Amino acid sequence: MPELPEVETVRRGLAPVVEGAVLTRVTVNRPDLRWPFPENMAGRLTGQRVLRIGRRSKYLLFDLSGGETLIVHLGMSGRMLISAGTARATPGAFHLPQRAAEKHDHVVFDLSGGARVTFNDARRFGLMDLVATDATDRHRLLRDIGPEPLGNGFDARLLADRLAGRRSPVKTALLDQRVVAGLGNIYVCEALFAARISPLRPAATLAEPQVAALVPAIRRILTDAIAAGGSSLKDHRQATGELGYFQHDFKVYGREGQPCCTPGCPGVIARIPQAGRSTFHCPDCQT
């Protein structure tokens, strides 16, 4: 599910409810997701105030008053859903929806003020970890991640540097989180289409104008997707439970066999395997 736009959508939904609130109770319904939870996670979280929620690549970062940061990755199917807590505890959260417990509710965070945040993840490819806040950037899962594509430092020169020397197809290179942060299968396909670049082209052979086109294409796709609340194929929900709706704006992803939407292009969208994943592209107008 979640690529950068979905994670950012979840972050924006959580922030007004969670920032400033205290974790009054943390319920862990199983001992692990992809990996075991950190030692005594519930105990270390309980009583902490959430100072702010940040995001790095596809990771949510909950900075806590005690000097630790909770790192959360949603994997493929993870959700963070806001609801009202128990009826007795909700005088300040009367406007939030009630939510019955569901299968795969692995961790439940009850907050001062009466809100509840439930982490639900059917496939359990998600993860949680705790790290000293001032060491977050050096965490083994974060330290090698490339530039944020919506940040100021991301430009054609930087991207060209990161693609240089790579013989793999540009599609595969852009999925590598060390090249650029936060892109996944959907948005790489869409960005390459927007920039009219073939996913098959070896990364290092992109012409300068192509790299120059790719940067704003990536930014635009991600920005538009965030504005749409992300893409809901199966699993993605915003923190409010609403669907995202950027899937209706896909130009190539999931559109195998349909006509290319570039005006005047006779092409038909193709699906090809690359590095074990499906790539969607127009063989006619992406070169």
Place this chain on the structure above:
DNA sequence: CTGCACGCCTGCCCGC
């Protein structure tokens, strides 16, 4: 160093 297959999980959809 790069590139790639694999495994981790569950759910869903398709064809038979």
Place this chain on the structure above:
DNA sequence: TGCGGGCAGGCGTGCA
């Protein structure tokens, strides 16, 4: 209606 196979938004590991 049931069953097997393939597929799915990610990513770390291990091997060539």
